[in-house]
Amino acid sequence: MDRKVSESVINRLPRYYRYLNDLLKNGTERISSKELSDRMGVTASQIRQDLNCFGGFGQQGYGYNVQTLHQEIANILGLNNGYSAILVGVGNMGHAFASNTKFETRGFKLVGIFDIDANKIGTEIRGQAVRDYSTVGEFIQQYRPNMAILTVPKTAMHKVAQDLIGFGIKAFLNFSYTELTLKDDIAVENIHLSDSLMRLSYKIKEKNENS
């Protein structure tokens, strides 16, 4: 809260959250930084440093209470704020994402699904009708969603992003091939599946060369 937390630390938070989630489901009550570090393949020092950016959640001689820490990290990530999202673009990816129930279990609400294709408008995904993209401005003004998930073709991406920013959207999860880089007050997370594929390709090549 006081000083700027480094990007590296923030990037690790979701991973901590996942591990604590698993421990919680296991019924594990407490865990030490040492034990968690063994499971996660990181150093105990790093875990303690990371957590202490946000406060002292542990107790000397005991470790961390799993449930408490899980809850604290959820708070840090804003998972208890009930953030809502709209999704734009019901292609294969958009459909897959909208059909995924994982969001809701992470505290997010998908409140609207949009497309321009008349054949898709009105069809339902998980009980939710696909809306006409031309009505998205109205919708945003009424429901004030916190973020937009962009699963549109890359040719449409910039126009859609500009539209939505005009209507007041300030955070994007972008799946399209091209990167979305915007002004400082707009938050963006880019997901590039092909980048992951290329990294894997590199690893395969490297392995083949060293054997």
Next chain:
Amino acid sequence: MDRKVSESVINRLPRYYRYLNDLLKNGTERISSKELSDRMGVTASQIRQDLNCFGGFGQQGYGYNVQTLHQEIANILGLNNGYSAILVGVGNMGHAFASNTKFETRGFKLVGIFDIDANKIGTEIRGQAVRDYSTVGEFIQQYRPNMAILTVPKTAMHKVAQDLIGFGIKAFLNFSYTELTLKDDIAVENIHLSDSLMRLSYKIKEKNENS
């Protein structure tokens, strides 16, 4: 090739590749590290350092030839090796991934699609029939795919991964919620959509607090 290239450098390679791809399509012939750094929002120094891990691809006083550099990075990443993949798990995500034509344009070949569900086996995705998962061993032994894309539910993930490793698969792109961490000689790229969503959530929360 000589010394181990750092993870940070490797992670940036796909991004360079994408930018060069765009420049190539633009018809741009040459680019300096300075100009590229401006576009990408990184330092020119970093670009030169990164590229020089693999060789001197530029020319003093001129910069880099876009086509050459694009090709060189493709080689570094192994994109010209025609790596082949099988996909296991035709859920929403698997279907979306298999339907995506982007792979082929990146030099990858999807050679087989598998599921255990009798209702899915035999259905076609982009002209390719979904095969019975019980035949995957046979298939691998015959066609020797270089990687497997796992879009199975997390409950099935570990079993499927062990099966495939048994049949000789040495690289995985894993989409399931749980992490796949394996022996050193197996390459893994984990894609966690919910992690990206949580990071975006953090950014939204942070922004709301500072305003």
Next chain:
DNA sequence: TAGATTGTTAATCGATTAACAATC
């Protein structure tokens, strides 16, 4: 209390940036 493990400071390590001589 004694043992364990945190929170935190200090030391190390690696990655990024700056600078500049080499050279096209």
Next chain:
DNA sequence: TAGATTGTTAATCGATTAACAATC
């Protein structure tokens, strides 16, 4: 040639790890 820009070495900066006193 003169100007530009690389490749590369050195300097800086930040992130990770180690160590240990504080304390439950």
